[in-house]
Amino acid sequence: MSEKKTWSDRFESALHPFIVEFNASITFDIELLEYDLTGSIAHAKMLSHCQIISPAEAEQLVAGLEQIRQEYHQGQFNPGIDAEDVHFAVERRLTEITGDVGKKLHTARSRNDQVGTDIRLYLRDQITQIRTQLREFQKALLTHAENHIETIIPGYTHLQRAQPVSLAHHLLAYVQMAQRDWERLGEISKRTNISPLGAGALAGTTFPIDRHYTASLLEFEGVYSNSLDAVSDRDFAIEFLCAASLIMVHLSRLSEEMILWASQEFRFITLTDSCATGSSIMPQKKNPDVPELVRGKSGRVFGHLQAMLVLMKGLPLAYNKDLQEDKEALFDAVKTTKACLMAMTVLIAEGITFEVERLATTITEDFSNATDVADYLAARGVPFREAYNIVGKVVKTSLAEGKLLKDLSLEQWQELHPAFAEDIFAAIAPQQVVSARNSYGGTGFARVRESLNLVKAQVYS
Template structure:
């Protein structure tokens, strides 16, 4: 179902949020008092200053405190994963808005007209977000390359972390805001086209095998038989739903009139009611759980 599809991206972004929270534990460490590399001769209290500045703890090794950029790399890695997820969603929105798919319509608030084709709407937001992903990946790779050969402790090379870090924050924040607007008000799902699409292929072939297995036919036999059924349909220019009951019975006597309801798109979805599946009852539970996690 469409809700199940969208919930997959909710799970991705929920992991992104958890990952950022986990990284914050290693970001909030005070380097104050590490000195240039070896600490200081003055009787300072690093734990006290860290508490005043609301750091969770202090670096236990002054050399590490001066030269560590793991926290920046971790953030860039997490930001890159966020961009992977946004880019995957963008790619699908671009495909779904195309004439060939037509699953969504782009609203004018999130699209521009073509410079040469007056009928065309350009999916600007998802295309730009998809492109920005490479920018963030590049910052991660750049900082990894900077760090890989540096000796302890501070080296001027480390100033390269600033541009990568600040630009990544700005880029990811902008992409998140843009995609939020796109999903909230920039697209309209075409239920008629979505419904038609699931009735035009053989995605319900597995359900034929499941149907036979439920009738006592060994699954291996059922699996091979379904392959023959699909070949029969392809040679005759038919879909599974177009076969007559006589044709079904010629393939196997276990087929009855209930095969038509078993392979109907709504039933195909509803039947996958295992935990985390796309069955409507499971999706309802997942939506409730997702709202609770957001709250």
Template sequence: MTEKQTWSQRFESALHPAIARFNASISFDIELIEYDITGSQAHAKMLAHTGIISHEEGEALFNGLERVRQEYRQGQFQPGVDAEDVHFAVEKRLTEIVGDVGKKLHTARSRNDQVGTDTRLYLRDQIQQIRQQLRDFQTVLVDIAEKNVETLIPGYTHLQRAQPVSLAHHLLAYFQMAQRDWERLEDVCKRVNISPLGCGALAGTTFPIDRHYTANLLHFDNVYANSLDGVSDRDFAIEFLCAASIIMVHLSRLSEEVILWASEEFRFVTLKDSCATGSSIMPQKKNPDVPELVRGKTGRVFGHLQAMLVIMKGLPLAYNKDLQEDKEGIFDSVNTVKACLEAMTILLQEGLEFRHQRLATAVTEDFANATDVADYLAARGVPFREAYNIVGKVVKTSIAAGKLLKDLQLEEWQQIHPAFAADIYEAITPRQVVAARNSYGGTGFVQVRQALLNARTQLIVK
């Protein structure tokens, strides 16, 4: 049988070994150990500050906890399943170091507010790391975009050729997605950065604690106003998982495009050897493993969000053991998002090369300039819907004749409508088609250059 735990005077025997293993969370919540130590040090300082324990006892607890931290970092402290969770593990080792005063650490708190504090400290730290990774990702997008303002690429709707756009404009769309992700995480952090420490098990404590003191020590912005809510709230975790899922949506969309662009059918990019793999049987293959993995890993983050929602939907107040299930999903989502951001940033920076000649050819081999023909007529007084129908017929007859719009003779244009003149040829060149879309936020080169300046300015904001 396993060793009795700290509540064992209420019980006549210890947990069954299998139940002890089932109940234990030390295998994954060890991830929180340094945050647990930091939170416990603040709690010890508060106990001394309020006179609940002596200053000497508070100092002994603080220094003992720092020793536990160093032992863990040096690999000397590696608690096993008998510890049940990281909180008991730290407290037990602390008591071994400082003696009975270590048993005073848990005065005026519960594991319920303790784990809530640890999780928030962890997530606050991880959010800032992810936000920095988003900045790195955005920087690479801008770097590539600045070199490709006048590089044209087919734009698509319904995965059908629509209108040509600046490649920089296309890449800056992902910059804007990442910018929203960066801002969204900042907003999520407002709800993460609220301290539940001092809420106790569910109802607060009889001791004269100072919750704002510990909140200030731990750099929380505020404290929970309701102790029941403080120990049972996981809205912040749901919000983070939602934000993480949206980040993965954006990375997955870019991944899908890279996969298409690298295919023989598109041939818009070439994958470099540093970010591609081969086939075990087909020697000619070069596979886009990085974007495929990112696309695949997106589902697991979605799954963690769904799991967290299902965990919370039926829980009565206050704390329930179900909430132990929040951590693995949070930890895995953090690790997955960070790994995918790193991989996609490397892929963009080092792993692919745009095939400029192929792109230049691609924007000349379709009818993506048809809207510009309609706009040409509309600018000369023809109602747009009438112009639209005229051009639709022109496209139909051109396809039947095996021609593109640029292949029509001026006489043919003027037979279609007398408003056409020799300048129609310039108006429908891919470069002019793109340059002409100079409305705010459009793909026109003037707008794209301004968007790049704006993006560089946004990157300065920390």
């Protein structure tokens, strides 16, 4: 015979065994146990503070809840499917510990505002952890950036050679992406950190509770001012999934570049043994599994965002059982994002070596200094579009002859335009091409050093 449910006196027969299992969430919402205990302790203290229960009863409840926490840490509290959800599991065990006093904990509270509180406490904590991980990811990138300010790497547009850039400048672009992620999560944390506790099922309660008191105990920055909104709002979860999706976009873009750079065609980086795997059949292979997995897992997080949007789009106010589906999506997105951040941080810190000599050779093998020739002429009074066309013709001719711009003689340059002088060779040398781009935000070495110092001040503050 199944255990009597809190609501079963309203019904004449028990749930079908399969529906019991189908309806239960304990297999995944046990993730919220610590937060449920913390929220329940605050609720018990508030009930005493408002003289709804006695101080002695509140002490019993708090002691019982802390005992459950200890039991859980020791592996002694493992509720099964019969518990339905983490909230009922806690209430049932609390009643076993404290007797009838345990039955008073749910006074002036519904599972609707209870789960809303738990999930906000959970997500607030996870956001803090992810922001810390983002800082470690940035630090790993900054270490390489500091070592490679004057290392030059081909810059691409349309995946075609465009202009050479400082490797540090390239890496700092990802540091900036992570900075936006860090800031974005901080903003979302503020909107997550609002207490729904005390909103009841949907309409508040007749008991003289103090919602601001529990909010203060739980370090919420405010309380929902509308009880319907309090129990049905999942905007904060959707916002988090948006932010997590953007983190995954950024990690996936970096992953794609690492995969390309590690290929035989690029050979910009070498993967260390600690972050690469081999082939089961081809002994020469060293596979970039870490960035490939991160690139693949990004779609998983995007899917959770889409699922949450679809989940919410047709829900009438207030709480609906559909909202049970928010947790698995949120939990998995959190775990996936954290795992990918950790993996990429390890990869950047320990898993790659930049092939500086290969890069130095690579930047002399193309026409990525063509724009600098046009700029050279424009600086000497030639209209830029005219200069652009002159350079376009010389590139075309050079390609036909199997030459690069650096291979042209001064006489050949001056045949193209009399403005060319001996200094054209220095102007199109890779170091000068990069160094000269000193506009704010550019790849000039002086600007990169400035940018690096500014970002370090943010990251290490």
